[in-house]
Amino acid sequence: MTDSAIIALAAAIAIAVSTIFPALGQGKTAKAAMESIARQPDAAKDIRSALIISMALMEALTIYGLLIAFILTSKI
Numbered sequence: 001m002t003d004s005a006i007i008a009l010a011a012a013i014a015i016a017v018s019t020i021f022p023a024l025g026q027g028k029t030a031k032a033a034m035e036s037i038a039r040q041p042d043a044a045k046d047i048r049s050a051l052i053i054s055m056a057l058m059e060a061l062t063i064y065g066l067l068i069a070f071i072l073t074s075k076i
Contacts, residue, residue: 004076011069018065022058029054 001009033051037044 007072007076011072014065014069014072018062018068022061025058026055029058 029051033047036047040047
């Protein structure tokens with residue numbers, strides 16, 4: 001394999017890993033938040049704000065992976 005092919009493969013893996021795992025984490029987080037709101041509707045506002053913050057942090061991981069992929073593809 002050439003160097004360009006290896007870099008392209010590394011970029012694809014970076015995007016795949018940085019997208020799959022935060023997506024799974026976001027799904028589990030949303031499920032837990034919905035169950036918590038169903039159990040205690042009075043605490044919905046606090047749960048929702050914590051959910052939004054945690055989702056934003058997980059989405060930042062995906063953006064870092066995309067940034068790494070862009071850096072890698074610029075080397076081709």
